[in-house]
Amino acid sequence: MQTTFRTENLSVFYGKYEAVKNIDMNFPEQSVTALIGPSGCGKSTFLRSLNRMNDDIAGSRITGKIWIDGKDINAPGTDVIELRQKIGMVWQRPNPFYKSIYDNIAFGPKYHGIKDRRKLDEIVESSLRKAALWDEVKDRLKQSALSLSGGQQQRLCIARALSVNPRILLLDEPASALDPVSTAKVEELIIDLKKELSIVIVTHNMQQAARISDYTAYFYLGSVVEHDKTDIIFTNPTNSNTQEYISGRFG
Numbered sequence: 001m002q003t004t005f006r007t008e009n010l011s012v013f014y015g016k017y018e019a020v021k022n023i024d025m026n027f028p029e030q031s032v033t034a035l036i037g038p039s040g041c042g043k044s045t046f047l048r049s050l051n052r053m054n055d056d057i058a059g060s061r062i063t064g065k066i067w068i069d070g071k072d073i074n075a076p077g078t079d080v081i082e083l084r085q086k087i088g089m090v091w092q093r094p095n096p097f098y099k100s101i102y103d104n105i106a107f108g109p110k111y112h113g114i115k116d117r118r119k120l121d122e123i124v125e126s127s128l129r130k131a132a133l134w135d136e137v138k139d140r141l142k143q144s145a146l147s148l149s150g151g152q153q154q155r156l157c158i159a160r161a162l163s164v165n166p167r168i169l170l171l172d173e174p175a176s177a178l179d180p181v182s183t184a185k186v187e188e189l190i191i192d193l194k195k196e197l198s199i200v201i202v203t204h205n206m207q208q209a210a211r212i213s214d215y216t217a218y219f220y221l222g223s224v225v226e227h228d229k230t231d232i233i234f235t236n237p238t239n240s241n242t243q244e245y246i247s248g249r250f251g
Contacts, residue, residue: 004028005027005050005066012054012061014057021223023046025217028214029198030194031214031215033199034203034208034209034215034216034230035201036204036216044173044202047170048170051170052084055080085165086167089171090154090157090161091157092174093177096145096148096160097145100143101148102124105123107160124163131155131156136152137152150182151178151179151181154175154177155186158193162193166197168198170201171200174201187208187212206248209230225242
């Protein structure tokens with residue numbers, strides 16, 4: 001399977017502290033990669049590095065490379081706004097803008113220069129359909145996004161990320177604050193979206209990782225201990241540390 005992007009000897013530092021250590025990973029097209037491991041092991045730091053969200057953290061720095069389309073995203077002159085259009089991100093807790101449902105979705109396309117109302121209408125509908133939310137909100141697009149339930153707000157945030165047509169979607173525990181029904185809807189959505197995107201998800205939920213991912217990487221103390229197809233990680237890991245974490249004996 002063709003690789004969408006990859007990291008090469010990637011390390012992330014906060015001051016002198018090395019939070020992520022020398023990671024080499026490939027992310028295939030049309031697949032879901034789950035990042036698992038104990039709290040504080042570097043999963044979210046690694047995820048944020050993939051679209052340069054760590055740039056906003058004082059004292060952070062990166063060594064190594066992150067390659068997409070043959071270019072290192074940390075190279076001087078990289079257009080970070082364009083990069084984040086290509087590599088979207090959804091956070092742990094829903095964070096809709098204090099705007100209408102429609103304007104939440106239209107915000108990104110407008111920012112990137114799309115002004116035609118008909119085109120914006122098409123993008124809003126398409127994005128909400130991709131996020132499996134259109135039928136629930138199509139009659140109240142002018143209402144505040146904050147009027148939606150937590151699960152709907154999270155799918156709205158996914159639709160907002162999709163509105164600028166990314167190739168890669170980063171998800172940082174997107175269902176951890178949701179009820180089981182909403183979690184199931186988000187998981188179904190992720191499985192459907194991988195037909196078009198590469199998805200990387202941080203999750204503490206082992207069952208969720210097993211259900212939705214094609215590949216799994218086990219992080220521990222800032223390093224990737226093991227990275228393989230999900231069925232191998234969960235049924236026949238090569239590292240005893242991975243086996244102990246998967247089975248719940250530590251972590």
